[in-house]
Amino acid sequence: MRSPAELDHVRWHDLTHAHGPAADVPDLIRALYADDGDTAEGAIQELYGNIHHQGTVYPASAPAVPFLAHAVRHVPGRRDELLMLLAVLADHDPEDTESPHWPGSSVAAICAELARVLPDLLPCLGDPARAVRRAALRVVAAVARLLPPEVRATAEHRVEELYATDPVVVVRADALVALSRFGREVEAYDSPFAEVRLAAAMLAAERSGPPYEKRLVDVLAEDGAEPDPGSDDFPWTGTWSSDEHLTRLLTRDVDAGLTAAARWIAVGDLGSRGSRLGRDILDTWRDREPQVLGLLLAALPHQRDTRGSARCLTTISEWVERLPEPGADLRDTLHHYAHTEEETAAPALLALVRSRDPRALELVLRNPGPETLRAAATSFPEAADRLVPLVRRTLADGATGNEAIALIDALARSGTAARQAQPELLDCLRTRRAAVVAARRIGRGGVVTPETTSLLHEAAQSIDPSLSAAAALALHQLTGDADPALRVFEGLLSAQGPVHWHLSSLQALGSAAAPLLPLIEPLLTARYEWTRTAAAEAHHKVTGSPQRAVPILAALIGATPVGLCALRALAAIGQVPEELRPTLRSFAFSPLRLLPAIPFADVHPDEELRTLARSLLSLT
CATH class of the missing domain: 1.25.40 (Serine Threonine Protein Phosphatase 5, Tetratricopeptide repeat)
Structure with missing residues (x-):
């Protein structure tokens, strides 16, 4: 010292x-x-x-x-x-x-x-x-x-004394873990103390790895139901608490995790342990939505406050679309919570909409929100004549930011032609409310009027590169005039800094972007993976030839965000190099999720990865 x-x-x-x-x-x-x-x-x-x-x-x-x-x-x-x-x-x-x-x-x-x-x-x-x-x-x-040997012997003896005699059970459990770090394996499944049995089972799980033997799972499920009140203050591994460590161990073995989560929920979901474990299983394993959503449904009555209920309902809303046929019990429960206080009503209603329950439509019409309107446009396309006026009115009332984006997306999902909602879209463009998304929507079927072209020309001069690109592309799509877009993208691709966003945008120009090829081609060998991916995709869109794009994209394929983007581009081209098939099979048939969720994404990246892989494997 x-x-x-x-x-x-x-x-x-x-x-x-x-x-x-x-x-x-x-x-x-x-x-x-x-x-x-x-x-x-x-x-x-x-x-x-x-x-x-x-x-x-x-x-x-x-x-x-x-x-x-x-x-x-x-x-x-x-x-x-x-x-x-x-x-x-x-x-x-x-x-x-x-x-x-x-x-x-x-x-x-x-x-x-x-x-x-x-x-x-x-x-x-x-x-x-x-x-x-x-x-x-x-x-x-x-x-x-x-x-060193002498210090080790003394320390090990002191730890062994604590394991045998300490009056506090959690200290004995901690001593058992410390003994394992000395290489000692102490059989303690039959200990009279739950904390000690649990520590022994966790150590055994670490040693054996999944799948865990039944008696080990029984101990984890039975003795892990109640949180250690001091575990957050005493992490064993890095900054993980022992509770977090237990959850990680159970998540590695999905059947053990589901068994433990069911047991923990059945005895009251103390500390939201069972529902939290269920959420971790959903994030880690594919195709477990039916079991986990059933567990979350069972956990709802045990939540101590609206925050816990809201977490369960939010998770259900995120995954309910993956159920082939949401059951009546689930839908009835969601309908009940959709009438409660706002913190739980909002996720419950969103989940009810996504479960395609007919009762959800009337609730949305009475209490519309941007996210529920967007979801309703997808779940109830037959109700477009009732939803679209409400979406347009809400958009015209001054929605901004993500709310405005959601409403514009709702129009697209309902099949509403851009010309039908053009007044609201033009107002968004004029007032810079979700202007980028509004410009893109106008370009996909708007009506050419002096006001429209004037606003788009003005937006194409914006210092916001995303807006200038979207407006210039919309002008090309409406009028066929590519010159504004070529001028904008020439400046964007010549600027310092990342250009992959701009490369992805200009693909809408198609062959009209041919004058930009001298700027695109050097980017095919850029150091930044996102730039190479976007450049390869743009090169194919502009030239119509996959010759240069396919090898670049194939080399970038992987279970990463940029690898998914490259896979998406390769699927659009429709060519699969033979050497890529083993990788695609691993994407298509892995039981584990290979990519994490992205907030606000319409499709889970891992689901898209699996779907694209299976689609490409079907090509001959």
Whole structure:
């Protein structure tokens, strides 16, 4: 350990942390000893923000360890917090110690320092405060495999004593986990303590990997139903709490996860554990919507407040369209919640619309909102004559931002010709309310009038590149005049910075964009993947030839956002290089979701990835 008197012996100015030079670290460490509790608390928070920032450690982190260890012993009121800071600083995968980068890494230096000061910290295992004992166990566990033999033997013996005799059950459970870091496997499924049984089952799940054996799943489902009230303060892995760790383990084995979620919901969905696990399963696994939405339906009566109910209903609204035929129980429940207070009524009504329940239409007409109108336009195309006037009126009332975008999209989904809603679209363009989307919609079937062309010409001069491009393209689509668009895109493609958005837009010009080929072709070899993707797609649209585009797009295919975009472009071309078929099969038949959801996206990216892959595989 090193006392604050030695802080000036370290060249902190030459070390760095998350925010640059570490010159502020000495003052933060001194502040830990302040009589003012707020000052010490603030210092700990700042240390979490610089020497340990979002899971990353830095060159200044290791030199701070012996000073933090001294503070642990001499600042009793902050002992548990300081021990936890040391534990998360030293957190690592034990297998990393064999990797080439480990010896020179910042985390290796931290662990070396912590191993040196650990004998001075072992008395904390006998501290009267259980929070301190729990935090001390995590410190021991962090470096258990890196301790010299004598220190290791002493530490392991102290941990074993806690496991056998500590009066607090959660401390015993923590001690069991710490023993596992010493390489000990303790059979504890028959322990009289649920917390210990749960810890043993989680360790076994980590060791075995999925699928988990039945008795392990039974313990996880039975003993994991009630949250550990202190788990958020005592993460075992990085900044994961033990509850989060349990959820991650169960999500890896979908059948075990569904079993546990059902059990947790059946006993009251305490802390929303079961419904949260269900949401994680939906995000991780394909084709589990029927089981999980059934669980969320069962969880609704157990929610303690409207926020919990709203979360369940929002998840149902996001996935209900994936059900082949939403059941009557689900639809009746959604109809009930659609009549409740606003926080739950809005997602319930949206879910009811997306479930195609006829009762939803009347509710939407009585209480219209942009998102529900857009959803209703898709679910009830036969009601366009009732929906479209309402959409137009709501748009004319001054909707802005995402609301205006949703309303314009509702017009498109209802099959409304742009000429029918042209007055509202022109007003959006004039007042710059969702002007980009309005210009695009006008271009797809608007009526050529002096007012229309004048507003589009004006918008084409905008300093907003997206608006100028959309307006110039709309002029071309309405009048056939490509010159405004060619001038706009020549400027956009010649500018510094990312150009892939503009390349994607100009595809609407088709062969009329041929004068821009000298600007497009060099971008086929750009370093930025998004630019190469958009350039290849644009080149094909302009020239009609797939020869140069297909190899570029095929090389970019992957389970990534840019890979999905390249796959979309390849599907539009309709060619599949033979060497791409194994990758496409993995996309088409993976049981796991390969891409995460994107907020406000109409189609889940993973669903699109699977659909496109299957479509391309069907090509001969």
